[in-house]
Amino acid sequence: MLTLYDYAMAPSPRRARILLAEKGVVHDTVSIDLRANEQLGEAYRAINPQCTVPALRLEDGRVLTDNAAIAAYLEARYPAPPLLGTTPFEKAEIASWNWRAEFEGLLAVAEALRNSAPAMKERALTGPVGYPQIPELAARGLARVQQFFATLDAHLADRETLAGGGFSIADITAVVAVDFARVVRVKPGEAHPHLLRWRAAMALRPAMAL
Numbered sequence: 001m002l003t004l005y006d007y008a009m010a011p012s013p014r015r016a017r018i019l020l021a022e023k024g025v026v027h028d029t030v031s032i033d034l035r036a037n038e039q040l041g042e043a044y045r046a047i048n049p050q051c052t053v054p055a056l057r058l059e060d061g062r063v064l065t066d067n068a069a070i071a072a073y074l075e076a077r078y079p080a081p082p083l084l085g086t087t088p089f090e091k092a093e094i095a096s097w098n099w100r101a102e103f104e105g106l107l108a109v110a111e112a113l114r115n116s117a118p119a120m121k122e123r124a125l126t127g128p129v130g131y132p133q134i135p136e137l138a139a140r141g142l143a144r145v146q147q148f149f150a151t152l153d154a155h156l157a158d159r160e161t162l163a164g165g166g167f168s169i170a171d172i173t174a175v176v177a178v179d180f181a182r183v184v185r186v187k188p189g190e191a192h193p194h195l196l197r198w199r200a201a202m203a204l205r206p207a208m209a210l
Contacts, residue, residue, distance in 0.1 A: 002027040003057040005047065007034045011106060011180040013054035014210065015067050018172045021207035023078045027056075040128070051128045071169055083169045090164040097163040097170035104148045105177030112141030112184040145186045148177070149195060156194040160201065167205070175202050 004020065006013040006029050020027055032038050032053050039051045048055040048065045056064045056073070064070050075084045085091035114120045116138035122130045124137075152174065155162070162170040178199060181187060188195045202208050 001059065004029050005032050005044075005053050005055040005057070006030065007032050007053050010034055010053060011109075011176045012052070012067060015172055015176050016054040016056065016070050017210040018176070018207045019071060019074060019083065019169065021210055022081065022083060022167075022172070022205075023074055025074065025078055045128070049128065052126050081167075083167070083172075085164050085168065093163040094168045094170050098168075098173050100151075101162070101170055101173035101177050104144065104151065105174060106180060108141050108144035108148055109177065109180045109184055109186075110141070112138050112145060115141065116184075142184060142186065145181050145184065149181075149186070149188055149192055152178070152198075153188070153192040153195040156198045160198070162198075171202060175199065175208060 002020075002025065004013070004016060004027050006017065008031065032044055034053070038044055039048075039053060045051060047057070047063060050065050052065070054067065054070060056070045058064070058073075064073055071084065075082070085094040110126075114124045115133045115135060120133065122132055124131045124133045152162075161167050162174055164170075178188065178195070188199065
C-alpha cells in the first residue's frame with residue numbers, strides 16, 4: 001500500500017491528501033510533526049533528504065518527495081478521473097494555472113509567513129538548510145497574495161473551474177493557496193465575488209474537507 005508522509009496543518013501535504021481522495025486511492029498515513037522539527041531529524045532525512053512533506057512511499061520502497069512527482073505518478077497510475085487534463089491544450093492550460101496557483105499563491109503566502117513569524121526566524125525557506133528571514137519579503141508576499149486573489153477573481157468571472165473543461169489539480173492547488181492565506185490574515189471578501197462563488201462550489205467536494 002502507498003504511504004503518505006503528512007502533517008495535517010501544512011498546506012503542501014494537504015494538496016496530496018486532496019489528490020489522493022479525488023482519485024479514490026487507499027493509502028497509509030504517517031504524520032511528521034513539523035512543529036517539533038521532526039522533518040529535520042535523521043529518521044525522516046533517511047526517507048526524504050529534502051526534509052519536507054509530503055512524501056509518498058511506493059509499495060516497492062521508492063519515495064516521491066514533492067507534489068509535482070506525486071501528481072504525475074498518481075495521474076499515470078490512476079488515470080480516472082483525469083485531473084491533469086486529457087487533450088494537449090487542456091494539459092497545458094491546467095499545468096499553467098497549477099503553476100500560477102503555486103508560485104503566485106502558495107509561495108506568496110509562504111514568503112509573507114516565513115519571513116515574519118518569530119518561530120521561523122532561521123527557517124525562512126523549507127528544506128535541510130536554514131536561511132534567515134528578510135522582513136522586506138514579508139511585505140512583498142502580502143502584496144502578492146492580494147494580487148493573486150484579484151487575478152483569480154477576474155479569471156473566474158465566466159468560469160466554474162480554474163482550467164480545462166472541469167475540476168483539475170489547478171483547482172486543488174488554488175483552494176489550498178486561498179485557504180492557506182488565512183495564516184497571514186488575508187481572505188477573499190466583497191471585492192472577490194467570483195472567487196467566493198468558486199470557493200463555495202469547491203467546498204461541496206468531500207475531498208476539500210481534508
